[in-house]
């Protein structure tokens with residue numbers, strides 16, 4: 001039995017236009033996990049952002065920054081990852097619509113999505129330097145450099 005058939009025979013209310021609807025909360029998490037795994041496996045930039053983000057949060061914990069600073073860093077790191085995921089989603093939808101053809105609107109959509117990732121990454125560098133730079137400098141000086 002295909003998923004579509006299974007769905008149509010279930011007691012779940014149908015949603016017009018959807019091929020497959022998450023029937024349970026667990027299924028929703030599972031689909032979200034699939035998206036994260038796909039982005040991690042296929043998007044080099046997403047892997048870089050995850051690596052740098054974990055490094056930044058590790059550094060913040062090591063420097064024992066304030067809880068407010070840690071919260072701002074988590075928000076910033078998370079925002080970059082979210083932008084990368086949205087960028088990946090937009091690229092997939094654009095490719096689905098135009099397939100292998102060149103289209104100016106496809107270019108604009110992809111370029112703007114990439115621009116959004118770039119801005120979030122630049123902002124996160126500024127936030128990271130502002131919040132981690134001074135305590136890192138103090139720590140280095142305390143070593144007698």
Ligand SMILES: Nc1ncnc2c1ncn2[C@@H]1O[C@H](COP(=O)(O)OP(=O)(O)OP(=O)(O)O)[C@@H](O)[C@H]1O
Nearest residue numbers: 045087091098100101102103104106107110111114
């Ligand atoms: N169908 C299209 N029509 C017009 N321009 C396109 C099209 N597909 C891609 N482009 C152009 O090529 C660029 C790169 O597109 P591509 O799909 O390869 O993204 P990418 O390099 O994988 O992006 P990212 O590194 O953010 O994942 C786009 O930003 C856009 O300028």
